[in-house]
Amino acid sequence: MTKQMLTAMAAGLVLAAATPAIAQQGGSTVTTATTQGPILSFSVSEDVRSRPDQATVGAGVTTTAPTAVEAMRLNATAMDKLIAAAKAKGIKAEDIQTSGISLSPQYDYSNNGNGQPPRFIGYQVSNSVRATTSKIDDIGPLLDALVAAGGTNVDGPWFGMKDPDAQLVGARGAAIKAAEAKAADYARLAGYRGAELVSISEGGSFGGPPPPMPPMVRLQAMDAKATPVEPGQVANTLTLSFQYRLVR
Template sequence: MIRANFIRTTILASTLLAVVAAPAMAQQAPQPPTLTVFGDGIATAVPDIAVVTLGVVSEAPTAKDALAANATDMTAVISAITDAGIATKDIATSGLSVNPVYSDPSKDPEGRQQVTGYRVQNQVTVKIRDLAKSGPLLDKVVSAGANRVTGIDFDIDKAGALRDEAMKAAIAEARRKAVLMAEAAGVALGPIQSVQTSEGGGVPIFRAQMAMKADVSTPVMGGEQQISANATIVYIIEPLKK
């Protein structure tokens, strides 16, 4: 009897769910037709920041001597950087290593490789907020003892306005395409169903590699930098009104 009541209750509950769900399913309106468009936007500006990575490489018979020599030269290099007006907050150590230097095994009768000394590499990344100082600064640090300048990158200090400009351009391009496609398809654009946007990173159009020595001040040219954005807009489309 208990089992029969359980089965009867289950059947009744299932029947009630079906009765409740049926009107809800019947009330679901068909989804309106939509048009999805994509737009890309680019904003270009001249960089106003240079980021330089430079350093000192020192070698000596012992690790202690190599570290001492490197510290002396690196202190002189950092002094040259700060004397050029660069704030200490814009100077950051980006690499420090101590490695043994090995002999060439091909020159040993038994093909042995021996430690002949130690090499210390210390490098800093310097943010230069006045591009006009870039060339003279590089000349000063090389004269002070920097024997490695790996390159220079450029950036934009206040890129927010540039990103906004790229985003507006992307949305405007998507809207332009929507109007064009709707006219060609013979439909009218209705309300916007959704808008999605994303930003791309800054793309340097120019990147310089610096010479180690020069008879005149090292030329530094920032070129231009692009910031990109894209937008996706979904419109509800409607028949044209006659």
């Protein structure tokens, strides 16, 4: 065996010895290295629940006419009234956003069973907007006003926080304390003197933009009390990922 081959084999043994061994238990991972103490990896989550301070509602109008141009014209007129009603309820122009416009031909398929082709009946236009407000207690009256102004479709409301990160200041401290206790417990159980923090990374889910718009619900304006709306609470979840090195 040549000297070069022996040198290559020796290098391979060194690399193998330096490769860490990984053991997993539950949501934690302990990586054992030969030159330093084991690395303990785990995550801690904290939930914060509070009353929302903003809400978003969706509203729209669907119109049908013999021609596409006429359907669009009728829809534009109806949407102007809808947007004006939202502004009259205190919604700022920058908080009103178009969320979808669609134009499609409409057919009558009722005679298909008799071998007749579908009968063209016109074009349908749907136009919708989303309005965001911090006046949580006015959501019910706002929905009623939009329907009274001609809205044929409504969806929402979606509740959230203007500054979800501000809620999590206390949660970060709680998560770090929980992580310190967990790392110390692992160190004690594994026969180590303690644990040194190596890294922290943050993730989480927060009350944010509304989800994609689902199929809308058609409503008719009625003379009745304001639509009841209960905001409840929104939950923001903070997740911190930690790495600690166990030390002798």
